[in-house]
Amino acid sequence: MSASTPTRPRPHPLAVTARVVMLALVAVLTLIATREVDQLWWIALLALAGVPALLAPTDRLLGPLSRAAEVVVLGLAASQVAAVATIGGPIGGLGASAVLPYLAVPVTVTALRRQFREGATLLAVTAATLLLSGALTEVGGERQLGQLGYLAVCAQWLLLAGLGLYAASTLHRVMAVRTEVKPQHQPYAEATRLLTQLRGVARQLPGATLDPGGISEHLLEELRTVTRADRAAVLSASGGGRLVVLAQVGVDRVDWETTLDADSAIADAWASQQPQTANRSQARSHRGGDVSALIVPLVAGVRTVGLVALEADVAQAYPAPVVAKVTALTRPAALRLEAALLFDEVRSLATNEERQRLAREIHDGVAQELVMVGYGIDNALATVHDDTEETAESLRTLRQEVTRVITELRLSLFELRSEVDRHGGLAAAIAEYARTVGASGGLRVHLSLDESTARLPAATEAELLRIAQEAVTNARKHAGASNLWVTCEVDPPYAQIEVSDDGQGIADQRPDGRYGLAIMAERAERIRGRLEIRPRQPSGTTVAVVLGTSPRRDNVRGSATAGEGK
Structure with a gap:
């Protein structure tokens, strides 16, 4: 196979069109100013000087040299055309205006290529050429007035080109700041400012005013x-x-x-x-x-x-x-309501993010270490001889305990990561958790789910899910139950979540179980609900959280009243 030869960049169609249009414009203006076709040879020379820059736009040598040649020819042409255009007239600068618009071509090219130093150099070369050629050329019928008019016109075009180059340089710096600094730092600065304001508001206002x-x-x-x-x-x-x-x-x-x-x-x-x-x-x-x-x-x-x-x-x-x-x-x-809703959303997002972070740390940290401890115990059991049965039994007991702790950690991770899905609803989230936890604890789970298509506020759903999780966890850990009944009825603004077990009841629960009940009570109060804890007959405990009033109870109460009236 033959080696592929690098392809030279082709002239950009817009660059070609711009040069052709500008050369045509300058040619027409030159004919109008001088009324002599012979002066068009300057235009041809100007076009010839720009050919290398057009054909090799990325060449580091030909491009700058070609553009320098353009501005030199431009300076010579401006003075010559100005001299011919002002023969018989007192002022000699108007003819230069026929050629100098072409100065926008090389200056614009350098601006687009972000070569602003080259653009400034081209302006300096143009100014020197215009001064030198103007001094050596007889401009106008009256030399002094002709030179003044010529210099005024040249200064005007050079100033316009310089301002354009400076504007392009400034725009480039602004865009660089926006594309580099802002995506990296500005969002964090804005977030810091807003969160600082939110912290100040949260400290100044009572909690109820942000509910x-x-x-x-x-x-x-x-x-x-x-x-x-x-x-x-x-x-x-x-x-x-x-x-x-x-x-x-x-x-x-x-x-x-x-x-x-x-x-x-x-x-x-x-x-x-x-x-x-x-x-x-x-x-x-x-x-x-x-x-x-x-x-x-x-x-x-x-x-x-x-x-x-x-x-x-x-x-x-x-x-x-x-x-x-x-x-x-x-x-x-x-x-006020918008501020409270935004604060509630920010708090929910922060809480969920913290739960996910804790879950990641537990999974990647202590959970993995406990698994390795379990593997170490398994290896020790494999090397224990028959005459050390007591040691083997101790290791087996330790292995069972490590397995239990790992199971608890996995359930804790599942609880931390559990959320109410936007499409699945509260009942589905509670059912999934109850099935998973019940299966791990050997509980037979009985579900009764009744959820309308209307939804509760997201923060309320999250709190109800956490209350249900705590109730299920308490039943698995402390009740010693065989069956778990979970009832979920949601018909906004009413909701009732009920968790019952057939265990030993709450009288003999450990302190951590009572602490869980206190947490559930706080969560229920936060969403203006009520927590009910009562014994279940013939054995066990029922934990329920209720929001609002049930429409079914209203109907039953109304029917009972009507019956009494009869």
């Missing part, structure tokens, strides 16, 4: 002081084009319309960012009758962060003056 649920409840209380609201709720966006109920008040449990693509005043208010009134309920569970509904979007800046839904069981309950009062209260609340 979306608390802010929503306070807003509903304020609104009920200015208008009638038999039912009211604050809703915020979640994933999948749905809304979640942050807080609600009213005598009845309401199943609010949470789909943004439905034909409802809620969807219209979200899309238009304007208050909407309606004569029908926005609750899918409402039984009918006269209803007035008012939906007010919570807009922070240009973004809709939530909605306030108000309903009254009378007609025309929300005229324009009432809407104005409600809007006056919701406008400042929108910014």
